[in-house]
Structure formats: structure tokens, C-alpha cells
Amino acid sequence: SFVRNAEAIREVRELLGESAEHIKLIAKIENQEGVDRLKEIVKEADGVMVARGDLGIEVEMEEVPQIQRRIAFLCAKYGKRLIVATQMLESMIENPVPTRAEVTDVANAVFEQTDAIMLSGETSVGKYPVGSVKTLARIARRTEDFPGVNYTEKLLKGRKGQHLAESAIQIATNLKIRAVVVITRNGRGAAYLSNLRPHKINIYSFTNSPRVLSSMTLYRGVYPFLMELQENPEGSIQDALRILHEKEGFEPEEKVVVLANIITGEGYCTSLQIRTIPTV
Secondary structure, three states: OOOOOHHHHHHHHHHHHHHHOOOOEEEEOOHHHHOOOOHHHHHOOOOOEEEEEHHHHOHHHHHHHHHHHHHHHHHHHHOOOOEEOOOOHHHHOOOOOHHHHHHHHHHHHHOOOOOOEEEHHHHHHOOHHHHHHHHHHHHHHOOOOOOOOOHHHEEEEEHHHHHHHHHHHHHHHHHHOOOEEEOOOOHHHHHHHHHHOOOEEEEEEEOHHHHHHHHOOOOEEEEEEOOOOOOOHHHHHHHHHHHHHHHHOOOOOOEEEEEEEEOOOOOOEEEEEEEEOOOO
16 A cells, blocks of 8 residues: 555565565555656556545545556556556445446446456445445446557567467457467466457466466456366366356357467477367
8 A cells, every 4th residue: 555666566575575476466556656656666566556545635636537547558558457446436335326427437447448446335334235346347348348448559568478469369359259268377378368458359267276366367358267287288278178168158169269388399388279169
């Protein structure tokens, strides 16, 4: 909370020691000092939360929308997770339906391609906690029918994995394939795909790590599954395709794009494949 600079993030990582590899740090931007150092904070943290309640007290209220948009742009550029929070559906603490202004606010956060929209008082002390969650999900689903802002065109793509992810999304888009499957032990492949914010292309990520599974729940557009990974990657791919058929309603012979390792004469290498859902 109240992160003022990148050094605060580095200090927490140092305190975490070896656990820092598995614990994601989300910086809450809540004051002018944090706003003044947005770029360095975004680059250092794993993600950012726009905590609009305290932020709206610390800075002039009319500044909050453009600060939120700046944070969304920087998170898209550097491939970091974004959470928009506070007063999303504030009126539903007391009322069963939100104001139309709140609906628009939630939709705008989704248009900005945030990874998560978060409720607080609506579900902690409100009279309609379940209704609030259902309303939030309903607005988000409808808004996702439309393309969002195209901040991802500024995404820095220096890593090989990010280029492979971009190729996977391009193939799926050009061939009108509705899903990309990624087999991952560390979650990076899913993050690279999520960074691209594909429109109407779902990302199904399979991992054998509960910790990685937990972290991937924050990635926009990613549906994570816990699955035992076989020594031969082909076996893991077949298991993943079977799960898509049995649990996600994919039809036999339907095409999906797969991003996974394969065995070569020199060991393992990352492959990009077009695969078919097997028949039962």
C-alpha cells in the first residue's frame, strides 16, 4: 500500500528472500509520490492496483481518470498485471442495482483491458454481495464483446517467448481458431499470451504447479488448469486436448493452437502447433 517508488518494491523482495520467486508483488498507487514515479514502479512490480479511493483523496479527484489510464498504458507496455479497484459498484452496498454511471465505470476499466476489476465494500459489508459479483461479471462479459483500447501495440517484445506468443495469437486470428493452449511449468507462456490481450481468443493454460495456477488466475483471458505433466510433452498435450473436449465443450476435429515443448535430438525446444481435438 501507498507505494512511493521502485525501491519499496525491491526492499520487499529482499525481505521475501527465496520466496520472492513465487510471490507476486502488486503495487497500490494511492498518492502523488507514487503517481510521480509510475514508470519505475510499474517496471519493478509484478502488477499495479489503481486504488481509487485513497488516490482520490491524495490527488485532485479530476486527475484520477487520467491517472488510471496512464497506469493501464504502462502496464500494457511492460507486460504487468493491472487491477482496478474501489467504488466500482458502490451504490450496491445499499441497493440491488447499480447506477448507470457505475456500469459505465466498470465497462471503461474493461475497455482499458485491465486484468481484474475488484469489489470491496460491496461484498464485505454490503447488502447484496452475490448480486454485486453477478452484476460485475455481467458487465464485464458484455463489454468484452467489443475490442478494447489498443495499448498492446506498445508492448515491449524483447523476449523470445513474447514473440512466440504473438505468433500463436496471429495464427489463431488468421485461421479463426478460438483458443490457444499453453503447457507451462512457470506460467510465463500464459503471461506472454495474456499480455497481447487477444479479442475473442481464449487462452487455456495447463500447469502442474498449484502456485503457478494461483498466479495465472489474475491473467486476463487465461483459463488455468492444474494437470500432471508427463515426461514426454506429447502426452501432456494429448491430456490437455482431452480436457478441453470433456470440460470446455470443444468438439472433436476442432482446431486449437498449442504452445508447448517438444523433444528433439538435442533435448527440448518450444514448438508452435495447430492441433485437432481428438475423437472420443
